[in-house]
Amino acid sequence: MPSVLAExxxxxxxxxxxxxxAALAVFVVCGTALAVTDVREHRLPNLWTGRLAAGGAVALGLGCLASDVGWTRFWGMAGGGAAYLALMLVLHLLSRTGMGMGDVKLGGALGLYAGWLGWDHLAGAVVLGFVAGGVLALVLVVVRRATPSSHLPFGPAMLLGTALALLA
Known part of the structure; x- marks a missing residue:
């Protein structure tokens, strides 16, 4: 996003x-609310996930209209949302106790943002999200705040991974 903003x-x-x-403002406000709720309650409310997705779709959709490469960005946004959602849905189905449906829906919303920038940013968001989740889990196990079988919220890691990908 910094390069898009500068351009x-x-x-x-x-x-x-x-x-x-506007899209970044929606991301920060909704992402903060989602991360705090997920850490406290281990859930990602549909209200905030929906606001993140709808706000991003509207703002970035307007960005598509104003961009010279609007259709490329539009299809990247749509495909990114669908791809991240599909990946998280597969993980949810494979591990019934691991990923919740909140993580699946959050993946769809985050995919809109990362996909708008391109497939490389989408891949970065996914990879960085899993790396952030793994590092957090490892640190919590090392400091004895969690065990290898603990259920940790994954939404904050997904949000962090996408935020880092947007900054690239």
Missing amino acids: TVREGNWLLLAAVV
């Missing part, structure tokens, strides 16, 4: 800039 300022594409800033 829009350089080109004077203020509509695209406004759309990207």
Whole structure:
């Protein structure tokens, strides 16, 4: 996103800039609410996941209209949302006690954001999310705040991975 923001300022594409800033604001507000709730309650409320997805789709969709590569971004956004959602759904079905449906729906919302930037950002978001989750789990086991069989919230790791991919 930083490169997109810099490019829009350089080109004077203020509509695209406004759309990207709005999308990032939605990401920060909804992502914060989701992360806090998941850590406290081990759930990702549909209300916040829906706001993240809808807000991102609207803002980034407007960004597609204002971009020279609008259709590429649109199909990346749609495909990214579907791909991340499908991946998380498969993981949910394979491990009934691991991934919840909240993680699946969050994957769809996060895929919109990462996919809008391109497939490489989407892959980065997924990989970084799993790395962040693994590192967090390892640290908690080492400091004896969790055991290898503990159920840890995965939403914050997914959000962190996507945030890092958006910054790349």
